[in-house]
Amino acid sequence: MRAVVVDAFGPIENAAIREVPDPVPGPVDLLVEVHATAANYVDILLMGGRHQSKPGLPFIPGKGPAGIVRSAGAEVAGFAAGDRVVAMCEPAGGFAELISVPAAQCHRIPASMPFEDAASMALVYDTAWFSLRERGRYADGETVLVLGATGGVGLAAVQLAKALGAKVLAGVASASKAGMVREAGADAIVDLAREDIHDSLREQVHAATGGHGADIVIDPLGDAIFDAAIRALAWCGRLVVVGFAAGRIPTIRANYLLVRNIDVSGLQIGDYRRRRPDLTARCFEEIYALYEAGRIAPLPTRILPLEKFADALAAIRDRTARGRIVLTQNRRG
Numbered sequence: 437m438r439a440v441v442v443d444a445f446g447p448i449e450n451a452a453i454r455e456v457p458d459p460v461p462g463p464v465d466l467l468v469e470v471h472a473t474a475a476n477y478v479d480i481l482l483m484g485g486r487h488q489s490k491p492g493l494p495f496i497p498g499k500g501p502a503g504i505v506r507s508a509g510a511e512v513a514g515f516a517a518g519d520r521v522v523a524m525c526e527p528a529g530g531f532a533e534l535i536s537v538p539a540a541q542c543h544r545i546p547a548s549m550p551f552e553d554a555a556s557m558a559l560v561y562d563t564a565w566f567s568l569r570e571r572g573r574y575a576d577g578e579t580v581l582v583l584g585a586t587g588g589v590g591l592a593a594v595q596l597a598k599a600l601g602a603k604v605l606a607g608v609a610s611a612s613k614a615g616m617v618r619e620a621g622a623d624a625i626v627d628l629a630r631e632d633i634h635d636s637l638r639e640q641v642h643a644a645t646g647g648h649g650a651d652i653v654i655d656p657l658g659d660a661i662f663d664a665a666i667r668a669l670a671w672c673g674r675l676v677v678v679g680f681a682a683g684r685i686p687t688i689r690a691n692y693l694l695v696r697n698i699d700v701s702g703l704q705i706g707d708y709r710r711r712r713p714d715l716t717a718r719c720f721e722e723i724y725a726l727y728e729a730g731r732i733a734p735l736p737t738r739i740l741p742l743e744k745f746a747d748a749l750a751a752i753r754d755r756t757a758r759g760r761i762v763l764t765q766n767r768r769g
Contacts, residue, residue, distance in 0.1 A: 439532035440745050443494045445485030448749045451497070453742065459529075459536035463509040466539050468523050472555035473501040473530035475748035475761045476588070477681075482528055483749075489527040489706055498530030498763075500558025502551040505542075512539045520545050522554045524562075524709050524716065531745055533765060540713040543720040546728050556734040556760045557592070557723065563678065563705050564593035565719045567654045568600065570708070571676045571701045576601050578651035581626065581641060581668065583607040583661055585617045588760060589678060591735050593654050594620040596723075599731040602652075605644055607637075607661070628661060637664035649673060657682040669698050677702040735759045741766050 437458050442451045461467045479497045481487035505519040515521070522545055523530070523537040545554040567589075568574040580597040584590040585606035597604045598621030606622035608614055609629045617625065624644040630636040641650050649670035655662055658680035666675055666688065677700065680686075688700060709716050726732045736759030740748050744763070751757040 437533040438742070439496045440498065440742070441494050442483050442497060445483065445493070448480060448483055448746055448753065451483060451746070453745070456496075456532075458534055461507065461509050461536040463511040464538055464540070465509045465536045466512065466515055466521070466523070466542050467506045467508075468501065468503045468521060468535050468537060468542070469506050470501040470530060470533055470535055470765060471503040471551040472762050472764045473498045473742075474555045474558060475745065475752060475763060476500075476559055477752050478559070479528070479531075480749055480753055487527075488704070491527045495528060496530075496532050496535075497528045498525075498532070499528055500524060500555060501530030501532075501535055502545060502554035502558065503535075506534070508539065515539050515542065520547070520549075520551070520554075522558050522720070524558070526706050526709060531742060531763065541709055541716075543717060546724050549724070549727065552737060552739055552762050552764065553727075553734045555762045556737040557727070559705075560588040560592040560735065560760070561596060561723050561732070562716070562719050563589050563703065564596045564654070565723060566705055566708055567593060567676045567678060567703055568597055568602075568652065569719070569722075570715065571703050572652040572654065572674050574600060574602065574652060577603070579603045579605065579645050579648065579670070581605040581607060581650035581653045581665065582622075583628070583654065583665060584656045584681060585620075585622065586610070586613045587656060587681070588735060589656050590654075591617065591620050591759075592732075594622050595732045596726070598622075599726050603645075605641060605650060607665075633660060633664045634667070635664075637661070638668040641668035645670075652676065654678060656680075658686050659684040660686075662686040666692070666698070666700070669696065672697045672699075674699045674701065737762055739764055 659682035
């Protein structure tokens with residue numbers, strides 16, 4: 437089969453497409469014919485050896501491929517050849533024509549959902565769901581501040597929080613992108629580019645909430661934005677750390693948690709997939725139910741052939757991508 441192969445950690449340009457042996461599934465695995473896989477920032481981290489889940493070399497990058505089950509292992513129940521699934525592979529493997537994945541990590545996609553939509557929604561919507569439902573303990577009608585709201589996880593979190601009934605504040609660093617998050621459902625915009633963000637972020641949140649603050653903050657940014665956002669939490673608010681795209685990994689003085697009765701938690705979603713496949717299944721059931729009801733939709737998505745994987749990842753690395761990029765197979769014969 438054809439696959440993108442990483443022989444040594446480094447820049448994305450080091451990887452190449454070549455022929456490799458077909459995977460051999462075990463008794464609890466599904467062999468999935470891949471039709472579409474999104475390009476993600478995490479792919480760049482994995483390929484550079486900078487992710488906490490460091491794969492052995494050589495490896496095939498790509499997370500969350502969508503496709504058709506070719507065969508099921510002898511001990512697999514509930515799946516059969518022909519089923520349409522999204523495969524939440526860990527740590528990677530989706531930039532290939534075939535992938536072998538434990539059946540517990542695969543989830544059926546709706547009959548009406550194109551593979552490109554399933555791949556586009558993978559990783560970002562389940563991350564948003566776990567941030568809101570599991571780590572953030574969202575309750576009906578709460579206010580959710582989504583930082584980095586124009587990114588993949590951010591836009592998904594805006595849509596999902598709105599679909600769940602939240603008042604949604606979207607943190608953006610560029611006024612030109614405000615329309616994008618309003619279309620996704622944001623009720624108000626928080627300008628992350630304002631001077632003195634340490635005070636101005638809280639001022640904006642309090643102005644939008646009548647002084648209440650944000651019940652939940654979803655933070656994929658870190659750095660000074662984290663420092664400012666934690667001051668904008670409501671009493672008994674929860675801040676969920678998703679990443680550090682802005683740079684510095686922040687720290688916090690524990691007495692602040694005590695005085696404000698606030699929680700700060702982290703989300704490493706790969707652990708949930710491995711340790712709580714039951715909860716992951718519930719996650720996808722709700723996401724797909726909202727999709728079929730028309731309450732959430734894939735983010736704006738650009739489709740490229742697998743051969744353009746380096747271009748796709750470069751656009752993400754260089755922050756020129758708009759929305760999601762999904763790689764599809766040009767199948768032979």
